[in-house]
Every structure is written in structure tokens, then in C-alpha cells.
Amino acid sequence: MPLYDDLLSSDIRHVLVRHEQCAAHMADGYARATGRLGVCTSTSGPGSTNLITGVATAYVDSSPMLVLTGQVATGLIGNNAFQEADSFSLMMPITKHNFRCLDPSDIPEAINRGVDIATTGRMGPVHVDLPSDVMNKQVPEEAFRQTFQMPPPLEDLSAITDAIKMLKNAERPLLLVGGGVQWANACSEVLRLAEMLMAPVTTTIMAKGTIPENHPLSLGIIGMHGRESARQAFIEADVILAVGTRFSDRSASGQSELPMSTKIIQIDIDPGEAGKSARTQVRLVGDAKKALTQIINGLAAQRGESAWTQRIKAIRDNCQCVIDFDTSPVLPQTVIARMNKLLPEDSIITTEVGQNQMWAAHFFNARYPRQFITSGGFGTMGFGFPASIGAKCAFPEKTVVDVAGDGSIQMVFQEFATAVSEDLPVIVVVFNNGWLGMVRQWQKLFNERRFSGTELCNNPDFVKLAQAYGADGVRVDRASELDDAINSAVASEVPYIIDVRVDPEEDVLPMIPPGGGSKNIIRGRCGWN
Amino acid sequence: MELMKIVGNDSPGLFQRVLVELGRRKIDVEKSFMARNNGLITIIVEANTGNMNGRLLHALTALQDVNSAEYLDEDYFCFWESSPEKGSDFLVACGADKDAGVMKKAAEHCLYRGTNSRS
Numbered sequence: 001m002p003l004y005d006d007l008l009s010s011d012i013r014h015v016l017v018r019h020e021q022c023a024a025h026m027a028d029g030y031a032r033a034t035g036r037l038g039v040c041t042s043t044s045g046p047g048s049t050n051l052i053t054g055v056a057t058a059y060v061d062s063s064p065m066l067v068l069t070g071q072v073a074t075g076l077i078g079n080n081a082f083q084e085a086d087s088f089s090l091m092m093p094i095t096k097h098n099f100r101c102l103d104p105s106d107i108p109e110a111i112n113r114g115v116d117i118a119t120t121g122r123m124g125p126v127h128v129d130l131p132s133d134v135m136n137k138q139v140p141e142e143a144f145r146q147t148f149q150m151p152p153p154l155e156d157l158s159a160i161t162d163a164i165k166m167l168k169n170a171e172r173p174l175l176l177v178g179g180g181v182q183w184a185n186a187c188s189e190v191l192r193l194a195e196m197l198m199a200p201v202t203t204t205i206m207a208k209g210t211i212p213e214n215h216p217l218s219l220g221i222i223g224m225h226g227r228e229s230a231r232q233a234f235i236e237a238d239v240i241l242a243v244g245t246r247f248s249d250r251s252a253s254g255q256s257e258l259p260m261s262t263k264i265i266q267i268d269i270d271p272g273e274a275g276k277s278a279r280t281q282v283r284l285v286g287d288a289k290k291a292l293t294q295i296i297n298g299l300a301a302q303r304g305e306s307a308w309t310q311r312i313k314a315i316r317d318n319c320q321c322v323i324d325f326d327t328s329p330v331l332p333q334t335v336i337a338r339m340n341k342l343l344p345e346d347s348i349i350t351t352e353v354g355q356n357q358m359w360a361a362h363f364f365n366a367r368y369p370r371q372f373i374t375s376g377g378f379g380t381m382g383f384g385f386p387a388s389i390g391a392k393c394a395f396p397e398k399t400v401v402d403v404a405g406d407g408s409i410q411m412v413f414q415e416f417a418t419a420v421s422e423d424l425p426v427i428v429v430v431f432n433n434g435w436l437g438m439v440r441q442w443q444k445l446f447n448e449r450r451f452s453g454t455e456l457c458n459n460p461d462f463v464k465l466a467q468a469y470g471a472d473g474v475r476v477d478r479a480s481e482l483d484d485a486i487n488s489a490v491a492s493e494v495p496y497i498i499d500v501r502v503d504p505e506e507d508v509l510p511m512i513p514p515g516g517g518s519k520n521i522i523r524g525r526c527g528w529n
Numbered sequence: 530m531e532l533m534k535i536v537g538n539d540s541p542g543l544f545q546r547v548l549v550e551l552g553r554r555k556i557d558v559e560k561s562f563m564a565r566n567n568g569l570i571t572i573i574v575e576a577n578t579g580n581m582n583g584r585l586l587h588a589l590t591a592l593q594d595v596n597s598a599e600y601l602d603e604d605y606f607c608f609w610e611s612s613p614e615k616g617s618d619f620l621v622a623c624g625a626d627k628d629a630g631v632m633k634k635a636a637e638h639c640l641y642r643g644t645n646s647r648s
Contacts, residue, residue, distance in 0.1 A: 088542065089542075089545065092542065092545065092546060092549050093549045093550075093552075093553050096593070097592075097593040098542070099541075100541060100542070117593060121591075122591075154587070154590065154591065270591060271584070271587035271588075271590070271591060272584050272585075272587045272588035272591055273584075274587075275583075275584060276584065285587075
């Protein structure tokens, strides 16, 4: 209450959500869209526990957030008081750091250090727990005058000359780029280095858009549902420069397929991640922008066309999907293709998690960093819609679209009330197939179609439900209806839902089965010559 | 099993934070000990660190308020004793045997001030 009372006299914009989890996702979406700190608050007990999924989502994807939670009065802590939860302990494994302020004089340090910690090094959420009696007291003036020094970030770029030498001698260099590059604002350096080396760039899903995906050196995303061209180049490269990526099981599994001669140079700001791949020959700990700049300066010379660039062109040409854009039921790939065509170029795309996420990741053409926002590491269904609202807060002039499934949108549908009341007209495109599609796909492909716990019976009429909140929408059954739906959504002055009925038999392909490799790829409509 | 010494600033929750970090990385902690001294916290952990090796020390050092993390020499081990008669007083030693020199080294390692040194 004291915090909210003070908000009345501040110029901070407060967005009242309908569920605390969405407050965390909105702050996260704001942070991912801008690169700046997102802030969310909740009351004690259930308020703070509801935040947890959102905070964990931000933590895994290194998104900077300040999380403020109320707490029962200090004299009641540990007594199972009304709405008491040990938020300090609950948040500990899912935050970069957390503070419990037991005295008003603790607050300035917690906030100042908290912001510094969240926004430096490997970014992440910081939690501050604020007991009610502490918030009700005046912070002593001298507490504001204290200064706090952050220890210098751990850095070890001593092997940079080895990296430069290795890249100079590389015949088939490749850049593997992760989300850390976007957090470090090092995307222009990636592009510069790629063009100097004439090296192809493949990204994890978190780094989609680091370089424009229509650039001749872009191979798109790598991973379980990534582009086969990216994986093929990854295997054929003789030197891989991995920047800001943690070699997750979804993005860079199957390293055993790499020839023993392949050399990996890894740059990461987190010393706990640098050198994670057993194949790493050169380990550089530090800021990606700084390290890449040093490498660019060290390389100096520009490369020209080579057998490798010709091979990359051939690999790109080999990787083609054959999709009938006019077929009914509508194919999800058709929806993404029409979005590519009709949405303004600077539109921001968020996704939920599941098939919708992978269709968007595979087929949407990202043009710039931070354009594609998704829960990569934690895989949180219900992330995309509130994250789109956070992104829209940051960029009200841009079109913001959440690509959703009918399962995930029902986890957070109530936030249409927030979007309407805050005048944040985001667009939600629902791939409605009546199933939890990704799990169904796994049950179909790997469990002999033994579908269990995946059919979504009694879905509501999403358009009517959105309209009940004061939003608008349209149902799409045929491909021919898509363009009008997208154009209406872009023009709408209220939040808008496009309920696209898609075929549940349509799978997200290509796919590398879990534990599989190149020989096991399931291709579907996406061929490989 | 490895023996690690983690030293950090005396901030709330540091001991818990270290154990949580180890736990979430599937590190099996066999024994742990903490001592506060002059604004610092020294934590001794005996754990099976699996295949993380040096990266574990980096991960621990990356925690806020942790100043250093290191493996202790394998010639040394730490143990502590308590008894109802001694209340909360401990006797801590690190070393291969209990001769006086090793005990002194143990005290240095663990930043421990034993009951018999308090007079």
C-alpha cells in the first residue's frame, strides 16, 4: 500500500495486470524489446509466488528485471502470517541476486545495487523483498547518500590472439550466435565480422534477427526445429566462433557429429558458460561487443569469394520447403508467410511456446535485433501475450503481434482486459487446432499416436471472448481470408485476435528427434537435395 | 569428492545462496560448514562436483558477494565436532592427521577460532 500510494504522485507508468505472472512477463517483454530494465511488483504470499514463473522465464533468458514484492511485517516473518511466503528463498534459484530489506536504510542499497546487478554482466532479474513495516517508515537521508561500487566484471580475453589466428587460418569459418549478442548490443559487430570473414551466420532462437535473415550470409536458426542448412554448415565448418550462446540441448545438441578437427572459439560474458562445450579450443570471457571488436581489429583484412562461400550458397539453395499456400485447412506456414508479406517491416513478434513458436521461429523473416521475442530457455506457455503488451508499452507506434496456440493463449487470456484498459492494441494470432500441438506431435511421432492429455475439448469462441473484454477479432477458416484479417488487425485501434483454424495433423518440421542427428531428420514439407 | 572453500562478504543469505547454486547444478553436497569473521563468510563444502571442474568455481565466483572460490588441496580435509556439553562450540580441523601443525593450517583454511583459543 505505501508503494502504491507513492505511485499516485510519481510519473512512473503503472500497468495493472489481471494475474501477477503476467506482470513479470510484461516487464520481461519490455526489457527484451528495449534492452532496458523491466520492473514488476506484487503483494506478499500468493502475489509473489504467482510471479515466480515469469521471473524464472526472465532468468533463464538473461532478461534484466527488478522484481519488488511485498512481505508481511518484520515481526511476523517466520510465523506463517496471513499472505506470508518465504519469497527470499523462493526467488533465490531463479534470480541473479535478491535482497530482503529488514530496515528502511537497506532500501537504497537494494534498489541501486539491484539495478546495477540486473543490467550488467550476464543480465537477469533481481528481487527485492519489502516487509510492510519497512515500507511504512521513512528512509534516513544518509542512506540515500551511500555509494555502492560494483566489482569489475570477470574478464579474460587473453586468448584473443589465438582466436584471431584461428579465424585467419580458417577455411570454413561459421558464426554461431546466441542471445547474449543481443543483450550486449553486439549485432553490428557480428555482421561486420561475418562480412569480413565471408562466414555464414546461424543463430539460436534467442538471437533470431541478429543479422537480417534475408542477408546472403544468414542461415537462419539452428536447433531441433531449425533450418537444415544451418545444421549442415555447422557440421561442415572447420572453425566455429560461438558468441553469447550456452550450447543448450535444444539449439546445439549433437556436437558429437562435428568432425574431430572442428575448432570452437567461445565468447561468453558468464565464466560459468564459457568453455561449456567440450570441443572449445579457445575460451574468451567478457563482453561480446568488446571481444568481437578486438577480433575485427586483429583480422583487418577482408576476404573474398571462396569455395566455402559457394558451398554456403549451395546449402542455402538446397534448403527449401514446398508449401501449398492456398490449401484448406489453413497451414500455419501460410499464416506466417502472409505476416511476412503484410505486417509493417518493423513489427515486433512475440510467441507462446509449442508448435506456434517453432513455426514462427522457422518461417518468420526477422529483419533486426529484438524483433522476435520468445521464451527460449524456460519454454513458458502464456509468455507471448503479456510480453507483447510489455513490448507495446515500449513501442506504441509499432505493430506488435503475438503468435499463439489455443492452449497457451487460454493460460493468459484475461490480459485482454489489461490491453484494452491500457489502450495497448496488440494483435494475437491463434493457431487453433484443438490440441496441445507440440506434445501431440511427439505422441504421434514417437509414441505411436497414443494421444494422452493433449486434446483441448470445449475451447471457447475466442473472438466472442475477446469482444467481451472490449477487444475485437475475426475467425479464419480459409487461406483466402487471411489477408483481410491481418489488415483489419493492423488497422484496429483495440486489441485484436485472429482465430485461425489449422489442421491438427500438420507438424512442425523439419525436426531432429531428441538424441538424433542429421541422419534422423524428419523433413515433412521441407526438402533437402 | 572435492573440498571447496568459498569466501564472500557477510551478506544475508550467502550460505544459502551457495548451497542453492550447488543444488541447482546437481552437485551432491556431502558436508558443509560456514564461519563468520570480520565481515566475511567462509564456507567449506565437501561435494561431488561431477564434470563441472573449473567452471563450477567460475559459477560460484559469479554469485554476488562471493569474493573467491577454490578447491582445497587434496592432502587436507576438514571436519568438525560438536557436543551437548560444548553447546554451539565446534572443533574444526583440516588435514591428514591431527598433529599441531596441521591443526594450525586447518584453522587458517577455515578461518576458525576454536573454543580453546578464546580466553
